[in-house]
Structure formats: C-alpha cells, structure tokens
Amino acid sequence: MSDHIRIVLVNTTHPGNIGGVARAMKNMGLSDLCLVSPKLFPHPDAEARSSGATDLLASARVVDSLDEAIADCELVFGTSARERHIPWPLVDPRELAAIAAPLKGKSRVAILFGREDRGLTNEELQRCHHHVHIPAVESFSSLNIAAAVQVITYELRMAEVAAEAGSKPQWGTDWDIELAEHRELELLFEHLERTLIGIDFLDPDNPRQLMPRLRRLLQRAVPDKVEVNVLRGILKAVERKVELQASKGGNDV
C-alpha cells in the first residue's frame, strides 16, 4: 500500500472522472485522495464510475486551495502535457515511481492533476518540485485524467511489487508441474524419432533437418513433466494403433 502518496485533483469538471480516479487508485493500492474545489462532488456519476471504490470517495478530502491540499507534503509532482516557458525538472512516470516509492514511511508525496481542458496553471506548476509527463504522441497528447492517474499509480505499484519481489517464476506464474529434466526430453526425442521412422515420415538414410527442427520447437516451450508424458502417451498410442492394424492385416497374409 502506497499510503504515503496523495493524489490531488484540481478543479475537476466531470464527477465521473473523480470516480474513475478513485477506482484507478484503489486498483493500485492508494487511498489518499484530495479534491481542490471540484465542480460537482459528491455526485452519482462519481459513484458509478468508481465501480466499488466508494470508500475512497467517502474519505476524500475536499479543500478550497491547492496550498491547503499539499501543506503537509514534502515532495510535490505536477502532471504536465505541455512545454512550459521556464524549463522545470521533468520526469516520466517510471522515474516518478523510482523517486517516490522508496519514500514510504519517510515523506508524504503529492501528485497533482489539473483541469480536464487546461491542466494545471503555471502558478500551480511552479509549486511542484518536479513535473511529470506521460510520453503520449505529440499530436494527441492529452490523456483522460483517470487514465493518467492509472498510468502513474501503475508505475508506483510496479515499483512496490519489484521492491518486494524475490525471484520470479518461469513464465511469470507459479506452474503446477515441475519442468522436465534433460534426460526426460532426450527419451522423448528418441521415442519421437523411432515413431516418425515407424510411420515412414522420417527416412533414417536422409533425415535432413527434421529432428533438429522438432527439438528446437519443443525446447523453446520448455516442457513440464506432464506435457512430456502426454507427448509420449501420444507416441505410444500411434505405435499401438499402427501395430494393431498391421497385426490384423498380418494375420491373414
């Protein structure tokens, strides 16, 4: 939980967006929401778009001025889509997270989001230590405010998860089966080769690149033990079927 991070929305026009912001925050484990003079709040559209993050809406603090919203914060970031007259320290959301996530338990951090149509004013931006810019394409650079909050809180969450993580499992998820050992794979490839010869698909006198291609394909997938057993089961079923049919034929020759 990034409980040292405060999201501050300045003069938000559409209450639906406040709901979207609350949902995005709760998805990523944030809960400190502060609204500077919202146009309409509380409002049913905020409830609807929050999709269950009503606790964040209920605990949101509504204040009259930006200074009040950030009075107790040690570090303030302001979101900005445009170039400003005076250059200001500028970070992207990943850099913001790299700075802000480790401050948990030490400092309170505010991230400011401006009006839907014009963002933050120059005066508001000058209250910030850093500006943060989401690298959208230049010709269409204005994100929905809830989408912008989602991107930035996602980066905070990624930083938090990375800080907790030890080693990450193969394929990014816990697997239910152990991976096959080399010798099991070798037995599979031997079995596969015998079967392919048995069904006249592989000519041992002219094997070309068939087995290397099949090795490369299956090894790329890094099979687990059950998968290897399934494949060997298929090979056995092929052999059994071919032999059975042959013996039916063979008996009568």
Next chain:
Amino acid sequence: MSDHIRIVLVNTTHPGNIGGVARAMKNMGLSDLCLVSPKLFPHPDAEARSSGATDLLASARVVDSLDEAIADCELVFGTSARERHIPWPLVDPRELAAIAAPLKGKSRVAILFGREDRGLTNEELQRCHHHVHIPAVESFSSLNIAAAVQVITYELRMAEVAAEAGSKPQWGTDWDIELAEHRELELLFEHLERTLIGIDFLDPDNPRQLMPRLRRLLQRAVPDKVEVNVLRGILKAVERKVELQASKGGNDV
C-alpha cells in the same frame, strides 16, 4: 507508431468504454481497433469519451467472432485478472511490451480485452500465447477496460521510445522463417484433435484438459510456418499409416 499492434475488445457492454479505449490508443500512437460483437456500437457515448479519437472509432473493424479478429495475427496476448485452472505463461505489461514492441514490421500482435464484468472466457484465453496481468492489489483487481488499455499501450509507447536506440529481434536472433498466423495454428489444433481421436488417445466424450495442455505447450514456443507444416505432415503420415494398415486388415476380414 505501433501499427503492428491490434487492440481487440470482446463483447464490450458500455459504448463509453469503447470511446475511452480509442482515446487511450490514440494517445499512445496505436490505431488498429477491432470489436468482437460489441453490445452498442456506434453510439454517442463512444464518440463523447473518445474525446477526438473519432478517426479510430470510424476505422474500427466490427466482427462476429474472436477467431475472425485474430486470424492474421502471429502473437496473441489475453488480459486476465484471475487465476485459471491450468497455469499459462503470464507476463506483466512491461514484459508484454518487451516482447511485442520489437516485432514491429515483422509480426502482427493482438491484445485481447474481455467483458467489463467477467473478462475473457477460458476458451478465449486458451487461444492466447501469453496471458497478461496488470499487477493490481488482489482485493480490488479489476481495472476499467479503458484504463487497462491505457496502461498496456503506455508500456508499448515507453518501449518504443526507449528502443529507438536499436531493437532486439524475437528470441534474440533473426529468424529464417515467418511466424505462423493464428488461423494456421487453429487448423493445426483441429487436425491434431482429429488425429488424437483417430488413434483413440483422445476420448471426445471425456476430453479433460488434453487439448488445452497441447495448445499451451505449442503456443509457448510461438511456432513458425515451417514448424507448423512439419507437425501437420506428421499428423498426415499417422493418418495415412493407420488407414493403410486398416485397409490391409480390412481386405481380408
């Protein structure tokens, strides 16, 4: 511009979300949007939430089935919030971007987003090479669909911006053969299923998890066109052999 990335929305209920997705895509330089049986589209709510990305809505393709939406794609990611019965290769949005962004100009990539209330079905998720999970907090893990698209397209954009230094090809090396398209893989899986039934390995009345396991294994390897042809050649050889033996037997009964 990530013009090799297709965003596929499956059975979206709220047209406003389609508009939000279009805006998020356009912010990050994507334009290929495909809608599988949306409930309401076109719709004024989609226009309103798109906030100027109406060109994406106008050019969005509407189709009846997921297979149609991804037929020409070589790599398919499915967004998933829940744990599934069989574990599937799982990436986070940053890992998705690391895989997908360098495929520009080489492969077409689809990213699937499911219904607002229940996501993608198991059957739909089994059509994917990888699942992608946005690491939300477990107790409140369901993102708004436009917010989810924003996070993933943001990561693609970050990768694109970062990779202007030079791109790394799939598997870390240039490949000699083009990757197989989704429809080629589906034909392979149909053929495999028929053959497994034919050799009495798969019981159609009790298929259990056999086909999902084989799908998962082969899709993990992301087969190229020659590999798919080799596998289908093996299946044909099995069928031919089994029939040949059967007819030998059959002649004499």
